[in-house]
Amino acid sequence: MIEDLEDFLKHQPKILESLVDGSKKLLYPGCNDQFTRLSRTLKLCKLKMKNGWTDKSFTKMLKLLADILPPNNEFPISTYEAKKILCPMSMNVKKIHACINDCVLFCHEYEHLQTCPKCRASRYKREGNYSSSVDKKGLLRREVRNLRLGLCADGMNLYRTLSSQHSTWPVLLTIYNLPPWLCMKRKYIMLTLLIPGPKEPGNNIDIYLQPLIEDLKLLWDKGERVHDAFSQTDFTLRAMIFCTISDFPGYGNLSGYTIKRAKACPICEDATIDLRLNNCKKNVYMGHRTFLPLNHPYRKRKKSFHGTVETRVARLPLTGSEVLECVKDIDVVLGKLYKNPTPNSIWKKKSIFWDPPYWEHLQVRHCLDFMxxxxxxxxxxxxxxxxxxxxxxxxxxxxxxxxxxxxxxxxxxxxxxxxxxxxxxxxxxxxxxxxxxxxxxxx
Incomplete structure (x- = not known):
């Protein structure tokens, strides 16, 4: 294991030193030279993976084995400690305070302020911890080794209740360079933002996405010099957001599109064919037959479809450049205390995702989570x-x-x-x- 990683870790001496130290450290004084801390931990983690042990049961077993071994042993006593021995590579977490009203993040020029420059709310006096935890990941153009990242966001309740009094929003990055059976594995998913609070950020999520977008713009423009262990060469690695993945309400928050009322379809937009139900008090969308071939028999079935013959055809989705023309002049002040006037268009804001220069050239920018x-x-x-x-x-x-x-x-x-x-x-x-x-x- 050390030999395989030596070339990769030669630029990171602290990590290599930690692995070498674990491979030489005896499990307990006087034991066989083969019983090192790293080797025994690696074998037990293999058993955990092959037999599907939970982290909780694995921790209990480690504690039991540590008690059985002689005193002053080097055996890990938790799943977390075992993983740190095998994978000492970790990313630093930078906590960034946010205004309680989602106006700004206290970073860059606002880093040393004690109150919000917009609403004057205190930086520290709040009901809970609304700070945004940011993991900064250093790292498309024509280089096939560049990273294509999918940004996933959704709200969840950490307390396992159906109450709407709390909503924590994790923002994850998945690596689409990997094959499908690997890209959704936990160890290949990066937690880049964690937005805790009693309520969801809604349209103000752009405030919290600012540090992430800045890093991604830097990774696109300048890139990061990295070492390819396979070809033994150095190259400049770049990264881009390939698409966002969310449920439909999250789609509206990330894209800035109005996903309610009559024109709720982000593909058809102004051409959405809707019908208001007087008894159910909701909008339904009856234009699905426009996507069928012109000679399809369903187009002529009046009795089954609102008593009309469908002769229209579905319009093509707007390109990124066309959407940008629709949103470029929308001026919205983000924050809970600001009530922006109702926009004349079906777009409610210009999303922060338009800041990277490649966003308008993507054919598909936002995807819905099929689950x-x-x-x-x-x-x-x-x-x-x-x-x-x-x-x-x-x-x-x-x-x-x-x-x-x-x-x-x-x-x-x-x-x-x-x-x-x-x-x-x-x-x-x-x-x-x-x-x-x-x-x-x-x-």
Whole structure:
């Protein structure tokens, strides 16, 4: 292991010294020369990986082994300590204070200020720790070894409750140079930002992304001189954000697009075909047939689709340069205390991602996390099939809206005295069928 890493670590003597020291340090005084701290830790970590041990169980086993060995042994007593022995390479964490109202970060020219230069809020007097923890990673052009990074962001509750009183936002970078079965492994994912607080940053997330974007711009313009251990050559490594990955609300925060109301589709934009449901009180989007071939039979089925024949075709998505023309003049003051006027366009801000010079030339800039879409669709289907209260999409309001639209007339509510009766649909299951469905679903 030391021989393989020696060429790679020759520019980092402290890391190499730590590994060499671990390979020579005996596990306990008087033991066999083969029982070194590094070798025994490496063998146990291999067993942990092959047998799928959890970190918690592995820590308990390490503590037990440390108690069994003679006193003054060098055996690690936790999973964290074992990983530090095997992987002494780590990145420093820089904590940057943020204004409680998301106005600015206390860095650069604001580094020594005690109050926010915009809202005058105290830098330190706050209900919790709203500092932003930044991991700075040193490191596209035509060099195939340059890094293509995917930026992932989403809110989560650290306290495992469904309460909306807390929302911590991690911002991760994944390396898309790696094959699919590796790029999503934990050790290849970099935590670049951690934004804690009682509420999500929303559109003000650009304030917290500033240090990361600055580093990425530097890595694109100047790059970092690194050593290629395989070819034994030095080269300038550059990096770029390949795309962002988030759920749909996060899409709106990162891109600056308005993802609610009538024009919620970021691809169709002004050409979005929407319909307001009077009973369900929500917007639905009925223009999906525009994506079908012109000779597709669904285009002529009036009764199934709002009683109209579809002759339109879907418009092409705007290019990055065209989107930049739409947002370049939007002037928005970020921060919770500032109420910006409602923009005339469907874009609510110019995202900070437009700062890197390559962003407007990317064909796809923002991607949706398929896991969220798959989960929500699955929940809706299962809830409708089993008629789960609060989860089913089939109800009195939905039937009344379909009646107003003139589609699925056989499903219109039937009035019987003072009560309304909903006719069974093709997906309505009996009690026996529901039991059979659940039994298969659970298996």
């Amino acid at each position: 969220h879409i798959e989960k929500n669709v699955c929940e809706s289907l299962v809830g409708t099939l089993l008629n789960i209260p609060g989860k089913s999409k089939d109800g009195m309001k939905a039937r009344l809206d379909m009646q107003e639209m003139g589609i699925r007339v056989e499903l219109a509510p039937q009035q019987s005295g003072k009560r309304a009766y909903l006719s069974p649909a093709c997906y309505t299951l009996s009690r026996k069928e529901k039991s059979a469905f659940v039994s298969v679903y659970l298996v």
